[in-house]
Amino acid sequence: MSFTPDHATVWIEIPVTDLGKSIAFYEAATGGKLDRQQMGPNExxxxxxADPAGGVAGHLYEGKPATQGQGPTIHLAVAGxxxxxxxxxRKAGGTxxxxxxxxxxGRxxxxxxxxxxxxxLFEHS
Incomplete structure (x- = not known):
């Protein structure tokens, strides 16, 4: 059996301890906006x-992050x-x-x- 999807990644979920602070952090770091919404049992x-119907995206949710730097690495496109x-x-408190x-x-x-x-953080060529 051979399976080759258009996108190997279909959704990401990043657990954070404080949703409000993390929204501000990720908006600052990426230069993009996050839309706060209720999804299933979680805010x-x-x-x-750019294409909400076909773009690969994900969300932040209040949960338990992996031990410092031990979870998977999620790469995010950035503005500029x-x-x-x-x-x-750095200014938003990240490392x-x-x-x-x-x-x-890209880089x-x-x-x-x-x-x-x-x-x-990823800059396309």
Whole structure:
């Protein structure tokens, strides 16, 4: 059996300890907006995409983050340059863990959010 979907990732969920503070952090770091909404039993903050019907997105929810830097790494697209995004992340209280790493599709850097979740900030080429 062979399965090749259009997008291997269909949704992400990032657990945070304080939804309001994390919304402000992720909006600052990425330069994008999150839409606060009730989703099932949880209040969430949904990352917005240019195509809400077909874009791959996800949300923040109040939950238990993995031990400092031990969970999966979620890479997020950013507005502007990677350097601008890293500066916004630092000012918002996050931690930059690596220098910029070039790959064919662009550049990214490893970081941690307010709860120690492992994230990558990604600038498309």
């Amino acid at each position: 969430t903050a949904v990352f917005q995409t 340059t990677l350097e601008e995004a890293l500066e916004r992340l 930059v863990l690596s220098d910029a790493i070039p790959i064919p599709a 990214f850097a490893y970081c941690q959010d307010l709860d120690g979740n492992s994230i990558g």
